[in-house]
Each structure stands twice: as C-alpha cells, then as structure tokens.
Amino acid sequence: MPSTPRAPDRLAVPRYWLAHLRGLLRRGLSSLRSRGWRATWQRLLVHLRPPPPPPRTPLYLPEPAPFAPFAVPAAAAGTAPRASIVIPVYNHCEATLACLHALAAHPPAAACEVIVVDDGSSDDTAAWMPRVEGLRYHQRAANGGFIAACNHGASLARGEYLVFLNNDTIPQPGWLDALLATFAAHPGTGMAVAQLLYPDGRLQEAGGVVFADGSAWSYGRFESADDPRYAYVRDCDYGSGAALALPRGLFVQAGGFDTRYAPAYYEDTDLAFAVRALGHSVRYQPAARVVHDEGTTAGTDTGSGVKAYQVRNRGVFAARWAEALQAQPQPGSVPGPDLLHARQRRVLVVDEGVPHPDRDSASLRQFNLLRMLRDGGAHVAFLPTGLAHEGAATAALQQLGVETWYAPFAGSAATWLRANATRFDVIVVTRHHLASALLPLLRRHAPNARLVFDTIDLHYVRERRGAQLAGDAAALRAADATRASELAAMAMADLTLVVSDEERAQLAIDAPGVRVEVLSNLHEVAGPGAPFESRRDLVFVGGFRHPPNVDAVLWFGREVFPRIRQRLPDVRFHCIGAGPTAEIRALAEIPGIEVHGHVPDLDPYMDQVRIAVAPLRFGAGVKGKVNLSMAHGQPVVATSCAVEGMHLHDGMDVAVADTPEDFAEAVVSLYGDRGRWERQAAAGLDNVARHFSLEAARATVQRVFFDGTAAG
Known part of the structure; x- marks a missing residue:
C-alpha cells in the first residue's frame, strides 16, 4: 500500500541554515589560517554575490507526490546495457523517488540499467523500491557507508560504463547521453563528470580544482550555469561523485573507490587522480546537467557528522598523492580560466560570428582549425564580435572544448579584450574590417601575444575582379579602399594567413615586407561515396x-x-x-x-x-x-x-x-x-x-600557433 506522507518538520529549514552558517564560519576561519585574509575575502564574496539569471534551458524538477508504482528505463532482456546507473541510498526515500522519477520522465537514448543499492535504510525505501518496474534494487546486509555502497553497486553492474549518481540529484533531460558522448568525442577520456546545479539554477560545480595542499574548489560555484567560463568541455582535476561516468573496466583497474576514505569524501577526487595516473583524462561535460540538492544526505558542516570526514580525508588524500600535487596550483584566490589553462598554449580567435561549418567553406575551415588547435593541446577561446549566442553552432564549439563568449557575459568586444587579451599567447583576428579596428587595441592590451590576421581570402582581389567583370568604376574604387585597409591590417599584424600560393605571390608584390603563411581550406577526406x-x-x-x-x-x-x-x-x-x-x-x-x-x-x-x-x-x-x-x-x-x-x-x-x-x-x-x-x-x-586535409596543414598550424613564445 502507498505510504502516508509524513508531517513536515517545521524546524528543518532553520536547523539547515544554522548548520550551514556554522559550516561557513568554520571554513572561513580555516581559510584565514591557510590562505590569508585577501583570498578568504574573495571566496566569501562568491557566497554573498546576488543570484545570477536563471539558466537558458529551464530546469526539470518533478512535483512531490505520494508514492505510486512506475517504471524506470531498463535495457531489453538479453541485451547488455551500455551504462549502469548506480545510486547508493541511505534513507531519504523521497529524494530517491524524485531522482528515479526524473530518470523515468526523460529516458536516455542509450540502453541502461538503474541499480539502487540500499545501505541499510530504515525509512520507506525498502517498501517503495521493489515496486519500481525495471529497477534493480539491492539491499546490503549492513550499513557500510557511501564508498562501500558504490563499490557494491559496481560489482552488480553489467554495463560498459559505470555511472554513479547520488540519490539527492535530479538528472536533466539528455544528461546521460551527453555524459557518454564525451568518451567518443574526446578520445582519451577516462572519466566524464557532469555539471552540477543547485535547485535554484545556480552553478554548484563545473568540475573541480585541486590545489597543491590537497584542498579543492568547486569551479564556478554560485555562478551562472551559462557563463562561458563554465560552459565548454575541458579537462578538470576531478568531479563530484554525485554524477560521474567511467568505463567499468577502468573502474576495476583503478581499484574502485578507495576504502581508506571510508565512509565518504575525497574518494571521487582520489579516483580521478588514479584515472589520470593510468594515462587517461578527466573531462567536465557541461551538457550533462544534474541538479544536486547538496547537503540533503550529509549536511554541510565539516565540524560534525559524516561531513567531518571531509577534513580528515583531505590529509589522507594529500599524503597519498603528494608527488602529483606538486604540479597543482598553490591555494589562494578563486580560480579562473587563466589559472586552469596556465600550462597550455592559449589561442584566441576573433570573428564576427561563430562558424557554421554546414553553411560556407570559410566556416568549415575555421571550425577544423579550432579542432586542430584543441587536438594539439591548446586552450582555445572564441570571441564573436556580434556577441550572439547562435544556438547549436555555439554549442558545437563548446562541445569541441572552445571557451566561446556571448552576451550578456561579454558587454562588448572591446571591453572583453581589454580585460582578457593579456592571457593569450596567440590572437587571431579574422577579416580586414575587424583587424583594422582591433589590432591597435590588442597591441596595447596583449603586448606579448602573437597577432595573426586571417584574411579568409584577399577581399580586394575578389572585389576588383567583380568590378572589372561588371564594368563598375565605383566598385573599382571601393576595391582600392579595401586593398588599403587589408594591407594596413597586415602591416599591424605579426603574421598574415592566406589560403593559396597565388595569394601569397600577390602579397609578395603588394606587401613585400609582410610575413605570410598559407593555411588553405581544411577538409576531412570522406571517401568515394556511391559508384x-x-x-x-x-x-x-x-x-x-x-x-x-x-x-x-x-x-x-x-x-x-x-x-x-x-x-x-x-x-x-x-x-x-x-x-x-x-x-x-x-x-x-x-x-x-x-x-x-x-x-x-x-x-x-x-x-x-x-x-x-x-x-x-x-x-x-x-x-x-x-x-x-x-x-x-x-x-x-x-x-x-x-x-x-x-x-x-x-x-x-x-x-x-x-x-x-x-x-x-x-x-x-x-x-x-x-x-x-x-x-x-x-x-x-x-x-x-x-x-x-588536416594532416596536410599540420606543419603550418604548428609554425603559426605553437612555435615561439612571443610576438613576431
């Protein structure tokens, strides 16, 4: 029979906020001792800033309701699931129910199984879970804690990928397919971690940053989930075990969640470091959005309860990974893209709008160039001067791993460049009218960057030929003005890109002092097609x-x-x-x-x-x-x-x-x-x-974007 909902605890909310404030005070005092007042103040401001605008895509949050039987996604009988979703639970059956309802409401395209591991619950969990069709419900003999429950669930799994999901989460439509797609789109991925959101839509974590002392920071905490800094696929140090995926075989090879962290905390960070030690990457996937009601199951005060293990386990983690931590940044101010990508070659591309590779060859060339830069290990940012979010085209760049900007997070191209240009090693400005306006600004605000002018084609040559074909004297004069603008932009840049040897030969006549490289169209050889x-x-x-x-x-x-x-x-x-x-x-x-x-x-x-x-x-x-x-x-x-x-x-x-x-x-x-x-x-x-082909262009891309360390 359906259980009767319990009467609400009227003191639950005040108790939560009291515990939350006590935890903030405790962490603040600890931060003062270890980081000093400047860094502590900066971190405090993160907690006090006003809420950002809601996400572009509204969140799905199921309405609370009394229990009634329903079904969760399940692979067909006799079919091995692609993913096994392991959900460890200990009481909080209403939260588990909401999580399962979200899985049922928006089933993934990938075949999956859902495994709930009950770690000794004393509420209605055991009464409700067996009545959820398609669910694999397993009761442990005794409570062993989060790590034991996760490892137990992994041992029951049949899928190619293990997906760990907290029961206090609401996975959003498309989350699992996006998480799994990371492995195919980004070869070498060993772990993919989700974007975690608070129920009010604020960002909870866009991957985690680990500092040299073993402390960690949830990147993007309390910011907008749509902020370009947190909206692209990237390598990260770790991701919360609230929602992450990895191949089942790799989980076994890494030893699973390490029991030295029992009952919980730092086991996900430790696993991420183990995955990297085995030669794989940990990648944050912003398209896999999961609402996480942080603190529902463990609270937030690190001075009491199970949360206290977070403080103890930091020391355990720091001792185990002492050598690896030497390469991590020192603790201090709230990290941003400059810190995250400090060890990479950093390239900025500026154009009028984001490329639409299915619409024109210039876009296809640009998109494939961005791909080559990412594959070469560079961090790439893209600034469209129109600042429009162009839907699928913008998302495609973000999925490529490109930090792609748009309004309202960038007020204007000039303002953004004044604030950000200095963090890039190479800056590419596309088209002569943009180069004429922006190169002087960049020379001032990014004096050490190599400034590259990408012509796309020699506009003045095209305009002159069109005017001659039409016999249009006014168009000929306009072509001469374009020629003056293009040649002036080339003189301001350190290097000019053209697409053919013929254009390079033309510039040897028209602008003999300009350094020119040929970077032609970039295509993948699709093959012969139909006979x-x-x-x-x-x-x-x-x-x-x-x-x-x-x-x-x-x-x-x-x-x-x-x-x-x-x-x-x-x-x-x-x-x-x-x-x-x-x-x-x-x-x-x-x-x-x-x-x-x-x-x-x-x-x-x-x-x-x-x-x-x-x-x-x-x-x-x-x-x-x-x-x-x-x-x-x-x-x-x-x-x-x-x-x-x-x-x-x-x-x-x-x-x-x-x-x-x-x-x-x-x-x-x-x-x-x-x-x-x-x-x-x-x-x-x-x-x-x-x-x-991309291979034919590789040597040129290396010379232009990776060789050398300064302007010129």
Whole structure:
C-alpha cells in the first residue's frame, strides 16, 4: 500500500541554515589560517554575490507526490546495457523517488540499467523500491557507508560504463547521453563528470580544482550555469561523485573507490587522480546537467557528522598523492580560466560570428582549425564580435572544448579584450574590417601575444575582379579602399594567413615586407561515396550572401544548363545554399532546376549526385565547394577562376571550361563517361588528401600557433 506522507518538520529549514552558517564560519576561519585574509575575502564574496539569471534551458524538477508504482528505463532482456546507473541510498526515500522519477520522465537514448543499492535504510525505501518496474534494487546486509555502497553497486553492474549518481540529484533531460558522448568525442577520456546545479539554477560545480595542499574548489560555484567560463568541455582535476561516468573496466583497474576514505569524501577526487595516473583524462561535460540538492544526505558542516570526514580525508588524500600535487596550483584566490589553462598554449580567435561549418567553406575551415588547435593541446577561446549566442553552432564549439563568449557575459568586444587579451599567447583576428579596428587595441592590451590576421581570402582581389567583370568604376574604387585597409591590417599584424600560393605571390608584390603563411581550406577526406551507376544529376553548393556565388548560379542556370538539358533531358540541377536571392529562387521556373536553399546535411548530395559544378566567374581564395565535392569522390566541372590556387589540372582531377558552350560540353561528356568519371574522382580525392586535409596543414598550424613564445 502507498505510504502516508509524513508531517513536515517545521524546524528543518532553520536547523539547515544554522548548520550551514556554522559550516561557513568554520571554513572561513580555516581559510584565514591557510590562505590569508585577501583570498578568504574573495571566496566569501562568491557566497554573498546576488543570484545570477536563471539558466537558458529551464530546469526539470518533478512535483512531490505520494508514492505510486512506475517504471524506470531498463535495457531489453538479453541485451547488455551500455551504462549502469548506480545510486547508493541511505534513507531519504523521497529524494530517491524524485531522482528515479526524473530518470523515468526523460529516458536516455542509450540502453541502461538503474541499480539502487540500499545501505541499510530504515525509512520507506525498502517498501517503495521493489515496486519500481525495471529497477534493480539491492539491499546490503549492513550499513557500510557511501564508498562501500558504490563499490557494491559496481560489482552488480553489467554495463560498459559505470555511472554513479547520488540519490539527492535530479538528472536533466539528455544528461546521460551527453555524459557518454564525451568518451567518443574526446578520445582519451577516462572519466566524464557532469555539471552540477543547485535547485535554484545556480552553478554548484563545473568540475573541480585541486590545489597543491590537497584542498579543492568547486569551479564556478554560485555562478551562472551559462557563463562561458563554465560552459565548454575541458579537462578538470576531478568531479563530484554525485554524477560521474567511467568505463567499468577502468573502474576495476583503478581499484574502485578507495576504502581508506571510508565512509565518504575525497574518494571521487582520489579516483580521478588514479584515472589520470593510468594515462587517461578527466573531462567536465557541461551538457550533462544534474541538479544536486547538496547537503540533503550529509549536511554541510565539516565540524560534525559524516561531513567531518571531509577534513580528515583531505590529509589522507594529500599524503597519498603528494608527488602529483606538486604540479597543482598553490591555494589562494578563486580560480579562473587563466589559472586552469596556465600550462597550455592559449589561442584566441576573433570573428564576427561563430562558424557554421554546414553553411560556407570559410566556416568549415575555421571550425577544423579550432579542432586542430584543441587536438594539439591548446586552450582555445572564441570571441564573436556580434556577441550572439547562435544556438547549436555555439554549442558545437563548446562541445569541441572552445571557451566561446556571448552576451550578456561579454558587454562588448572591446571591453572583453581589454580585460582578457593579456592571457593569450596567440590572437587571431579574422577579416580586414575587424583587424583594422582591433589590432591597435590588442597591441596595447596583449603586448606579448602573437597577432595573426586571417584574411579568409584577399577581399580586394575578389572585389576588383567583380568590378572589372561588371564594368563598375565605383566598385573599382571601393576595391582600392579595401586593398588599403587589408594591407594596413597586415602591416599591424605579426603574421598574415592566406589560403593559396597565388595569394601569397600577390602579397609578395603588394606587401613585400609582410610575413605570410598559407593555411588553405581544411577538409576531412570522406571517401568515394556511391559508384558511378548509382549517381545522377548535378549540384552546386554555396551561400548566396557571397556575390560570386549569386553571379555563378545565375550564369549557369540561364546560359549553361539549358544547353545541358537539351542533350540530357532527364538531368536535374540541385542548387543548394543559404539565403538564395529572388533571382536565384526564380531559376526554379526553368525545367530541371531545383532551388533547395540551406540543407543541413549535404552528404546525400555529395555521395549520390554524379557531378558538381563550380561556375564562378570572379572571386579569390580557394573554393571550398570544389574541395568538398572532391573529398566525397564527386568529380567537378569548374571555371578557371574556381580552380585557382587548388593544384588542379584540367583533364586529370578537374574539368575546366569558361564559356557556356564549353562548360555544357564538359558536363555532358563527363556525365556519360564512366571510366573518365572514375579516374577524375580518384584524382580529386588524392588532391584533397595531399593539399587540403588536416594532416596536410599540420606543419603550418604548428609554425603559426605553437612555435615561439612571443610576438613576431
């Protein structure tokens, strides 16, 4: 029968606050003795500051209700779960019930099992848990404490991963899948720890920092969970055992939770150090959000009760890991990103907005560069001068491990740079109009940083060609102004990035004193895709906020495609790209032309369409659309302008044509010749691997971002 809810204890809240204040006083006096008054005052301010704004995503908190049977997620019979969620409990059955309701309300995609280990509860736990369908409920013979209960639960687990979860937590939707995804997205991860939140939405812990004396700090405590400092994946010293995951085999190899810390406290920190000693990383995952009602089960006063073991066990931990602790920072002020990343190469990238790699080649190049920097061990920050949080695109950078900023946490780009630029070794400013405005500021506030101007392409060359094609004298004068701006920015920077040898040769004439490096488009070689006989049609990919793409598709759709359609009456032309203009959309009235706009997943068009076209009549730089197709084994027909700077040869790895008649002939000929198509597809894949892959760019990235220690 359902149990009758107990009458509320009216003195519970006053008793909690009395114990909490007593604990604060005790910790404050201890901090004064060990850290001095300045650091203690700074830490006290953390506790006294006003609450931050609520999280962007509202918290899920189940409503209290009398017990009634329900079901928790459980792997299908005969199927090994991917994760075993181990929940140790000792009384507080209402908290356990809320935790299980949260798991039931938002089941993870990963197959899992939920194991509740009852460590001798005397309340209604034993009456309620057997009635929760799908739950593996285990009663221990006698109370042994948190560590014993966790290790016991681990011994019962069948999953590939062990996930330890306190019973006073409310896991938020998607928490487990995000936690498990950390292992695949960041190879070498041995432990993934969750973002812990207070029930009011404030941050409780964004991974932990351990100091040289063995003391620890919950990073981000009482701050906003959305603060960019705490919203990206990063290595951390440890994470609270309230919500963490690691491979079951690694848990066994590390010896489980060490019983020298029994009954509790510092066992999670010790396990994190053991995981690192075995050659693995401990990573904080902000997308795995878990509400933790800290103090529900153990209180907060370190001077009494089980919490007192926290003080004793710090000494035990410090003695065991004395050698490893020598590399940890000294205790002092509240840690920030400057302390956390002090031993890494620190790179800041500034652009107008965050990259959208599915929308344009410049974004894909930038995103892959950020990946390479992270893989190389650098700490990377990204400042979009527009300061907009761009949803999934911003989250993608944070999941990559990039410290990504946005309003309201950055008031303006200039203000943020004045406060933060000094902590970076290399600062990249993208696009000439940003470089012109920001490089003088950076030279002042980051005098020791290497300042890099990333051109994306030489804008003045592209503008000049477009003006010449249109016969527009005013546009020619504007191109000259752009040239002056770009060359002035190069003179202010320590180093300029261009995307092709042709652009480097142009600058040897126009700006001979500028140090230039070529960092071209960056692509992963996807592979050959579908074979010739399974492919059909033509495709163009390119955003229509870029004038050369608008001109190219209008020229192809009006002048070239009708000639192709006469000879290949069933062929279709797929026009893909964000922001199509009215003229571009009107091309859909021509038989065979389909204007798709933005397509989030390009793979079907890369892997199943027979030929890509790049009919650009003006532009500059290297054309990502050509690289993208070749990286998927898709042959390309292009103009001379489109293949500039790409190490391509007509008739071998590309077909080149510049008039409507020749372009149509090249498409029709390649479309029907299987042998030629296969040879060109293979040659294109080889071209991308040799010139435009991440591996091909590795030496340049090393020179630009990692070699040297000062400006220049």
